[in-house]
Amino acid sequence: MRFYEDQVLTRYIWDHYSYLMTEQERERQSIYFWIQSAYTTDHLRMKAFMLERANKMAEQQGFEDMAVTLDQLECLDEFIKKHHQFRNTTCDRIVHDFVDKIFINRCPACDEIVLTPKAQQCLWCGHDWH
Numbered sequence: 001m002r003f004y005e006d007q008v009l010t011r012y013i014w015d016h017y018s019y020l021m022t023e024q025e026r027e028r029q030s031i032y033f034w035i036q037s038a039y040t041t042d043h044l045r046m047k048a049f050m051l052e053r054a055n056k057m058a059e060q061q062g063f064e065d066m067a068v069t070l071d072q073l074e075c076l077d078e079f080i081k082k083h084h085q086f087r088n089t090t091c092d093r094i095v096h097d098f099v100d101k102i103f104i105n106r107c108p109a110c111d112e113i114v115l116t117p118k119a120q121q122c123l124w125c126g127h128d129w130h
């Protein structure tokens with residue numbers, strides 16, 4: 001149950017509080033974005049371009065751990081694991097550093113985290129507190 005709650009919280013923080021990311025976290029996120037785009041496109045030249053862009057950014061930022069070759073792109077398990085880890089770590093840091101800025105909106109009936117900080121309806125149990 002705890003793992004599931006973490007996932008929900010991470011998504012909630014990512015969707016509504018990602019503006020609290022540091023410059024470095026933002027850079028990493030952009031690189032992940034380019035790698036993911038390279039992975040999902042079928043267009044070979046586009047793939048190479050996006051990967052080159054990601055690698056250049058990683059190099060400029062000194063993120064050697066983020067360099068990805070075209071071969072590695074075919075087997076993305078490791079990448080996905082790293083990206084999840086990055087998201088979790090970033091969210092943990094945001095929650096920890098901005099306790100006063102973050103409102104984790106929970107359903108008064110079932111205590112689950114609802115979709116947005118302003119939501120007044122729970123998609124988990126259907127409770128509505130408008």
Ligand SMILES: [Zn+2]
Nearest residue numbers: 107110122125
């Ligand atoms: Zn609920």
